[in-house]
Amino acid sequence: MKNTLGFIGGGNMGKAMIGGILESKIFAPENIMVSDLNTDLLNTIEENYGVKTTKDNNVLIKHSQIIVLAVKPHICDIVIKEIKDKIKEDAIIVSIAAGKSIEQIEENFNKDVKIVRVMPNTPALVGKGMSAISSNNKVSEVELEQIINIFESFGEVELVDEKLMDVVTGTSGSSPAYVYMFIEAIADGAVLEGMPRDKVYKMAAQAVLGAAQMVLTTGKHPGELKDMVCSPGGTTIEAVKTLEDKGFRSAVMEAVRECVKKSRELS
Ligand SMILES: NC(=O)C1=CN([C@@H]2O[C@H](COP(=O)(O)OP(=O)(O)OC[C@H]3O[C@@H](n4cnc5c(N)ncnc54)[C@H](OP(=O)(O)O)[C@@H]3O)[C@@H](O)[C@H]2O)C=CC1
Ligand SMILES: O=C(O)[C@@H]1CCC=N1
Structure with missing residues (x-):
């Protein structure tokens, strides 16, 4: 379980992050798993990146210590409903969804969960990403450092007050x-x-x-x-x-x- 990274959603931003992470070698492909609804997309991801894939989000959370929610904002609610009862206590949820507040995500889980909110951008794919990060008080300093290291592996990172996250979206996300x-x-x-x-x-x-x-x-x-x-x-x-x-x-x-x-x- 340690040092395993899961992406729920293997679309544009998920793939950009996976590409950047693998290039920096901070995770081996076998320690990364991607879940998505689209079988063709999963096959392409498996072929291109050599990572594990699944169509079942609950299989992914079983294999991943850090779980990146890389689905569209409105799909986050559906995904959280699906995984919330099986999520492990030491799992760290990293949401990259635009506009989804930490409070909303906490409410959706309806229990204590470690949540990090990040706004990255697609230049992550070429190691030139810009990511802004906020977290809730369940995330320890060591855990936050672990997440910062991941995002720094493909670009620059700024810690920001969560209330500025929407402005970050307009500034570097979009x-x-x-x-x-x-x-x-x-x-x-x-x-x-x-x-x-x-x-x-x-x-x-x-x-x-x-x-x-x-x-x-x-x-x-x-x-x-x-x-x-x-x-x-x-x-x-x-x-x-x-x-x-x-x-x-x-x-x-x-x-x-x-x-x-x-x-x-x-x-
Ligand atoms: N693109 C960007 O530049 C950035 C995006 N973001 C954020 O990243 C998130 C993803 O955006 P982006 O990558 O552009 O979107 P995409 O639509 O490219 O990727 C999302 C993927 O999630 C899949 N998906 C849908 N429902 C589920 C489900 N229930 N379980 C697993 N996978 C599912 C989608 O499949 P299908 O297409 O079949 O629905 C799709 O492949 C968004 O919340 C966005 O706000 C943040 C920063 C930058
Ligand atoms: O267009 C979007 O909603 C996402 C968020 C930031 C960049 N792309």
């Missing part, structure tokens, strides 16, 4: 989607101007990667870094003016706000 749209839009602009499509995604993505790395490593304000690209009377400031005219910042801020609102509604 934002990879906004960034992919941004990359796609830069690429489409380049194609419009005659660049072959096979080159544009690399160019746009590498620029985004490098810019993000600049924010993380220089400690400079993003505005200062932007100013460093804008030569006086040059090309970039023309682009910046157009983005301002079209409401780029406001659109992104509104998008984050709507995302956070939806996450709050889920609770």
